Amino acid sequence: MGFSFHRPDTIDAAISFAGVHGEDARFIAGGTDLIIQINRRRLAPRHLISLAGLGLDRISETSGEYVIGAMATHDAVVTYPGFQHELIALAEASAVIGGRQVRNIATVGGNIVNASPAADLVPVLLTLDAVVELRGPAGARSLPLDRFLVERGRTVRRPDEILTSVRFAKPPTASATAFLKAGRRKAMEISVICVAAHLVRGGKARIAVGAAASRTVRVRDAEALVERQGAGAFHEAGRLAAAEVTPIDDVRASARYRDLLVAALVERALASCAERIGKANP
Amino acid sequence: MSSYERRVAGKRLPRIDGIGKVTGKHVYAADFALPGMLFGKILRSSEAHARIRRLDVARALALPGVRTVLGAGDIPQIRFGTAIKDRTMFAQGEVRFRGEAIAAVAATSLEVAEAAVRAIEVEYEPLPAVFDPEEALLPGAPLVHAGWSDYQALPVFDREGNISGRSAIGDGDLEAGFAQSYRIYEHRFTTQHVHPGYTEPRAAVASWDGNGDVIVWSNTQLPFDMKNMLAEVLDLPASKVRVIVPGIGGGFGGKLRVGVEHYAAWLARKSRRPVKLITTSEEELTDAYPRQPTIVTLKTGVTRDGRLLARQGRVILDCGAFANSGPATAAIALQVLAGPYRTPHLAFEGIAVYTNKGATGSFRAPAGPMANFAVESQIDLIADDLGIDPLEFRLRNVYREGDKGPAGETLASVSIEECLRRAADSIGWSERKPLGKKGHSRGKGIACSWWLTTGGSSGVYVRINPDGTVTLVSGAVELGSGAITGAAQILAEELGVELAQINATDVDTHVSPYDYGAQGSRTAFSVGNACIAAARDLKRQIGALLAGQWNVPADSIRLEAGSVVSGEKRMSLADVAALSQRSGGGLISHGTAIQPMPVFDPNRVRHHPLPAWTSHSFHAHAVELSVDQVTGEVSIDRYVVAQDVGYAINPTYIEGQIEGGVAQGIGQTLSEEIVYDGGRVLNANLTDYKMPTMMDMPRVECILIEKPSVNGPYGAKGVGEPPCIQPPAAIANAVAAATGVRVQSLPITAEKIALRLAGKAGKDG
């Protein structure tokens, strides 16, 4: 074991350092995933490149969109004023990631790049049609989060690309989001199933499910049904969603139970969105 | 009980070890380090049952920084064990579980030691293995220990093949009892492996001195047992082994037996350097002393009006590859099955079975939660079937003062009825199935039990110092429970000083008097009694010293408020101590205590190491919870414990014990399980081994009942273990009341409940 720790001052310095060391180097954000991978000997990077000093930790808004810097912590998401109403699902998801110590240091960028199928913030971001911003030696590029994620632990990011931010359009007022998570205990829990929903009154429906397939997925049949039929179809949407995912049996839960949870939580998340829209727009 | 008002005992005083611990200054064994210390690491088997064909340590030895590599061939082949000497430090030619130690390394850093362990080459030849304890009992099952009959063992146990011990308790005429029964019920319950979950991993530092003595700093619960055990495996006289416990971050029974101490001692001996070992979470979850899984079958005959007539039961306890305390635990389970209920005809059998899984041990109230889960679940099943309220059913059957216990011993200080009534009143028993919030079912459950205060002797040295302080040297470690503070409160009471004047030392087997150890709910009880004895002796010494000088009768001399008093005469305790030092060597005393064994009927018990319980306690738990009707998620709304503590030496720390025990019980009930797939643990990490968090814990409402015991200090009874006994049954009963789903296997996960609610699972969940 043993690695050297680097603290570049600029994004370009971080990128060029990563370029020099290739697979031997890893970016480190909060380290809450990476250090565990190293301790469990799944990864053995020779160089850790800190992203802490690059000014990537801000959450900001323009007239049309929100931008979450990759280094923003889950705590920052929980308390951000813009995420308390229509976008409350972001705060709901970040609020149940790990425990206090984890939320204080773990970042949004780490949650995305890590590409765990159980990452709690990822389904919420998928329902917001979020776009990720990457910077590499050849400059910046952006692409939809849905295309960024490939499968468990894999994204289309090149080793020397930094995820700088994730952005999404401000939702209309007559809209709502909701996030639900099931696990064996009420904190410090990797999701057995997590579900996010985003409904726009009379408009689009987005539903995403985590820990039910080899990556976090949108359940498009269920979305289409809700867009066509509205609130009357929430129960059926849950059933459809369960049919669209491919959960596995593991030590945390059986596939059968995960199917049951997907159906239940999708229905509840949709119902919660509808109720929130109703409350906020009487 | 004395009639006077007590000043120190019974008060909610802050613990004497508190400040060092909450400020992080206290040195625990895991913090301990010596100059030049090496780091040890253990190579563990990757097979569940196999012959070791080849062990090659050459590549490991060649690594820079590696000082010693030890395997079975490098040390004497000494078998050790609690009930049966069935274990060796390293597997001798054959591994019996995945995780068993094969070799150990000492190196200049932990990283080098780990690399060295990976560099050791092992070739295995697989042997047939057995993982299911019921299969292990079948004729022709692979033997975990082919040479079992050659092992030395305590004579009390009845052993054969994979059976490491078999015990029985019985009374009356079972056949006749069943024949007279109005109805007979048969049920089967299963429980899982759970880890004690102490905060501090097991750790030890060993160092050899110029005299050929070995000093081991360890976080053991039983320093004297450890000393003897180390003498055995090191092939040394016990006087050459010194065990010091700097501090211990919890044990719960998981640190009773040797963990890493013997590896540290042998590696230090061979490398001639101090060596430290500390376990990882993975090691804790694969080779520690978790609670044994059990299969409990019960057959119960009752009268029409709900009286227990005949009960038959069998506990199969899976002790893993080595017996450790398994045979004793299977035996103690029988008392848990019996009590606290009168039953004219009963026959219970406990069988401890070897399998090719990790060893197990005595986690807090060993046998308690498993056997109680079975009995108290079945009581509810029977009561509901007979249409009798479960509380009422219990009240018709519980022990009364003067009843005979399972071994025919006479029961005194029986308080089970009061415990049940107080717990039921507090939870609002009259409404057993209140309305839940939308989508949730609510229900209440109750369960009761009894437990013992373990015997064994305690010794303390007590010295009154010329500065007015008092030094308490006990051979029992402060496990974190506050038990030594409790004993110190008793000592302060007896000596007429303040608690803050008492200093307790760490345990050092070269210095401290013998104590049977911090286990079995006995520490405050037994050390407290030893303190009373020491205080009496000190009073006698003081009387002898001052009676002549003051010209008063020795028995007129009293201790109060830091002074020695007789009539008008008064001298501060500090001055008396100084006077004694000038004239007679100082005020120092050795107080000892042992509980008398109750008289019992030997015809009722077979092969039982602990036929009758000493200073038993009674307790009832009641819970109200909500179950999500779809996901099965359980939320505990209220949790009440009514526990007879005899005398509450310090109510604050008793409540702490109750809250902690309930937390562990809730963990065992709802979320925790070491999951084996054959011989492999699937969740040997703290991500997937799920102890409850604060968010999973309800506030625990504690009702302390004080029905004095005959033998405890001021009537106290043991309090530490009982709180983790009833949560599984109380919660199972509440889940059943809420949902109609009766889960008979632990843990009662949301998944089991949900699949049953959805009609997608078999009967057993």
Ligand SMILES: Cc1cc2nc3c(=O)[nH]c(=O)nc-3n(C[C@H](O)[C@H](O)[C@H](O)COP(=O)(O)OP(=O)(O)OC[C@H]3O[C@@H](n4cnc5c(N)ncnc54)[C@H](O)[C@@H]3O)c2cc1C
């Ligand atoms: C006790 C505990 C509990 C947890 N509970 C949860 C939970 O409930 N829900 C959940 O979703 N997760 C949970 N996690 C996982 C983890 O905390 C989160 O995924 C977290 O958001 C990761 O962020 P980080 O900043 O710590 O990532 P890091 O560990 O620093 O990085 C993770 C990976 O992403 C890469 N990376 C990070 N940032 C960037 C970037 N900006 N550009 C390029 N690459 C980058 C790193 O190289 C690394 O490979 C838990 C972790 C722990 C230790």
